[in-house]
Amino acid sequence: MTDLVVANIGLVVAYDTATDDPHTDEIHAFWYGHITELLSEARPDDDAERLARLLLGTLGGDLVLHLIQSGQAARLKAAIRQLVDSVLRC
Incomplete structure (x- = not known):
């Protein structure tokens, strides 16, 4: 994504x-539905709907645009990967 x-x-x-x-x-x-489904499978005891909205929200906004336009897409990808990994590890 x-x-x-x-x-x-x-x-x-x-x-x-x-x-x-x-x-x-x-x-x-x-x-949103796809991410919710994946989270439900990975973390059945958690609120997958809220987690999905929060994770999907990380891909919008001024910071994402700034990082991409300033040549920091790799940094953005690494940070989002770390965020997702931390959610899945809990």
Whole structure:
């Protein structure tokens, strides 16, 4: 997912700008559902829905755009990987 965002940051920004509420669109719903399902399998005793929303939220916002545009995509990917790994290890 992070690779997809990094490779298509221009489209991501344009889509977020053009969408009234990106959290209610079909693309967001697909990824949210997919991540929720994976988390439910990996961590059945946790609140997969909340964790999915929090993890998906890390791929949006000004910091992500800044890191990608300033040539720090590898740093972004590493940080998100660490975050996901820490959620899955608990």
